[in-house]
Amino acid sequence: xxxxxxxxxxxxxxxxxxxxxxxxxxxxxxxxxxxxxxxxxxxxxxxxxxxxxxxxxxxxxxxxxxxxxxxxxxxxxxxxxxxxxxxxxxxxxxxxxxxxxxxxxxxxxxxxxxxxxxxxxxxxxxxxxxxxxxxxxxxxxxxxxxxxxxxxxxxxxxxxxxxxxxxxxxxxxxxxxxxxxxxxxxxxxxxxxxxxxxxxxxxxxxxxxxxxxxxxxxxxxxxxxxxxxxxxxxxxxxxxxxxxxxxxxxxxxxxxxxxxxxxxxxxxxxxxxxxxxxxxxxxxxxxxxxxxxxxxxxxxxxxxxxxxxxxxxxxxxxxxxxxxxxxxxxxxxxxxxxxxxxxxxxxxxxxxxxxxxxxxxxxxxxxxxxxxxxxxxxxxxxxxxxxxxxxxxxxxxxxxxxxxxxxxxxxxxxxxxxx
Numbered sequence: 001x002x003x004x005x006x007x008x009x010x011x012x013x014x015x016x017x018x019x020x021x022x023x024x025x026x027x028x029x030x031x032x033x034x035x036x037x038x039x040x041x042x043x044x045x046x047x048x049x050x051x052x053x054x055x056x057x058x059x060x061x062x063x064x065x066x067x068x069x070x071x072x073x074x075x076x077x078x079x080x081x082x083x084x085x086x087x088x089x090x091x092x093x094x095x096x097x098x099x100x101x102x103x104x105x106x107x108x109x110x111x112x113x114x115x116x117x118x119x120x121x122x123x124x125x126x127x128x129x130x131x132x133x134x135x136x137x138x139x140x141x142x143x144x145x146x147x148x149x150x151x152x153x154x155x156x157x158x159x160x161x162x163x164x165x166x167x168x169x170x171x172x173x174x175x176x177x178x179x180x181x182x183x184x185x186x187x188x189x190x191x192x193x194x195x196x197x198x199x200x201x202x203x204x205x206x207x208x209x210x211x212x213x214x215x216x217x218x219x220x221x222x223x224x225x226x227x228x229x230x231x232x233x234x235x236x237x238x239x240x241x242x243x244x245x246x247x248x249x250x251x252x253x254x255x256x257x258x259x260x261x262x263x264x265x266x267x268x269x270x271x272x273x274x275x276x277x278x279x280x281x282x283x284x285x286x287x288x289x290x291x292x293x294x295x296x297x298x299x300x301x302x303x304x305x306x307x308x309x310x311x312x313x314x315x316x317x318x319x320x321x322x323x324x325x326x327x328x329x330x331x332x333x334x335x336x337x338x339x340x341x342x343x344x345x346x347x348x349x350x351x352x353x354x355x356x357x358x359x360x361x362x363x364x365x366x367x368x369x370x371x372x373x374x375x376x377x378x379x380x381x382x383x384x385x386x387x388x389x390x391x392x393x394x395x396x397x398x399x400x401x402x403x404x405x406x407x408x409x410x411x412x413x414x415x416x417x418x419x
Contacts (some may be wrong), residue, residue: 018034018035018401018402019064019402020065021062021064021400021401021402021407022120023118023120023121024061024120024269024398025269025317029165029224029227029269030272030319030360031317031319031357031358031359031398032321032361035361035362035401035402035403035404037419038361038364038366038401038404038405038406039418040364040376040386040419041387041388041389042374042417043389043390043391044391044392047419048415048417049418051091051415052092052093052414053412053413054084054412056073056076056080057074057075057113057114057411058073058074058113058114059112059115059116059355059411060072060116060397060409061163061400061409062408062414063118063126064121064402065121067087067089068094069086069087069414070083070084070085070121070126071083071084071086071409071414072084073115074115075114076113077105077114078102078108079101079102079103080098081099081102081115081130081134082096082098082099082100083095083138084096088405091414091416097143099128099136099145100133102114102133105133106155106157106159107157107158107159108156108159109159112158112159114130114160115130116159116161117130117131117160117163117164118224118397119164120164120171121140122166124139124140125140125146126138126140127171128164129162129163129173131152131154131156131160132152132175132177133150135152135164135173135186135191136148136149146191147191148191149191152184153179154175155177155179156178157177157178157216157219157220158217158220160222161222161267162221162222162223162225165224165225165227167227167236168250169187169188169189170186170188170249171185171186171188172185172186172236173186173225174223176219176241177219177220178217178219178220179219181219181221181241182196182197182198183197183199183225183238183240183247183252184196184197185249197254199241199243200243200257201243201259203218217283218241218242218264218265219241219264220241220264221240221241221265221266221267222265222266222315223238223239223240223268224269225237226271228272230293230294235247235248235249236248237270239279239281241266242259242264243259243260244257244260244266244270244277244279244291246295256297256299257297257298257299258291258298258299258303260281260282260285263281263282263284263287264284265282265314266281267282267283267314268313268316268317269357271317271325272293273339276291276292276339277291277293278290278320278325279317279318280316282314286309286311286314287307287309288313288318288325288327290304290305290306290342291304306341308327308337310335310344310347311327311329311331311335311347312329313328313330313354314329314330315354316329316354316356316357316358317357317358318358319358319359319360319365322339323339324339324380325339326358326360328357328358328365328367330353330354331353332351332352332353332354332369334347334348334349334365334367334375335347335348336379346381350375352370352371353369356395356396356397356399359401360379361401365379366399368398368399368408369394370394371394372390372392373389374387374388374391375387391415392410392412392413393410394410395408395410396411397410404418404419405418
């Protein structure tokens with residue numbers, strides 16, 4: 001009887017593996033989920049358990065902890081920044097709270113929003129960032145603000161995009177603006193700065209034409225950092241403007257830097273597997289690279305295992321299943337490459353425009369377009385469409401997963417989708 005009980009418990013664990021979705025791109029930070037039984041067909045009125053309109057304009061992805069869904073909010077003019085909490089079972093709003101008033105918001109490109117960074121959540125606490133306008137920690141039970149920071153000066157130029165991540169006692173967040181570029185780690189309990197490190201790249205003579213660099217896109221970054229383990233030690237990987245970095249997460253010590261001339265404004269979160277980091281390098285060059293870990297100092301081109309120059313994304317991150325890297329570019333070209341060699345396995349135009357990063361779950365790739373189309377593909381060596389659907393509004397936010405449910409945010413609402 002004990003064996004039967006253990007087997008039953010194991011089956012439940014496998015079926016509902018990802019009940020919490022704690023940060024941008026989930027518990028592993030790579031857009032993958034262990035959950036089973038997610039819907040393949042979906043859309044307005046189809047496998048929708050609830051739909052809750054959310055006011056304002058904010059592209060942050062939802063996070064899930066326990067019985068609640070959370071997302072940041074912002075007015076379109078950026079003068080009010082806040083957070084909303086929804087009941088996972090019903091979709092009813094449990095908390096709607098303004099966190100910051102901003103008298104004179106920075107410029108934000110109309111394609112971006114003032115609430116684009118995704119929160120990070122753990123038991124009892126949620127951490128939100130709007131970049132320079134404000135960072136805060138809240139008690140999830142009461143909604144009380146535990147600490148806040150409004151002293152980080154950074155011109156986000158086109159709006160903030162980098163999401164905070166948690167590692168041990170630290171909240172880690174890049175600031176890559178047109179004026180300053182640094183990465184900072186805060187004590188998650190107190191909000192005090194534990195370390196702050198300036199980006200080490202020299203912007204004075206870094207343009208492809210050799211001219212001195214002015215403020216602007218060539219200094220700007222939108223990417224979220226990622227902590228992995230390599231050679232038995234933790235490694236913080238962070239893409240800035242014009243370069244990608246490896247740091248000691250506990251101290252901020254820079255271990256290596258790989259410069260990428262001709263590209264700028266990296267937005268994707270790195271995905272790591274088998275000692276390699278996979279990520280699009282940014283706007284202007286249109287490539288996905290496989291960067292071999294283990295180097296030190298200023299890395300040479302020999303640190304690149306392969307480059308995939310075809311139909312590379314600027315905004316969506318990639319997915320990796322152990323054998324293949326799945327790529328979706330901004331213009332709706334999807335594909336898969338061999339993770340060892342970078343060799344193309346397939347490329348197919350699925351149509352639409354994309355900012356949201358794909359989801360990998362149960363041998364499927366889920367894609368969410370800015371026009372509201374959802375496409376489900378087989379995560380394999382050949383192109384195979386499994387399902388599709390259409391929502392009333394478009395997707396800028398990446399999906400979350402809780403059990404058998406997809407938690408989706410369009411430009412105007414949050415949905416729970418379950419078969």
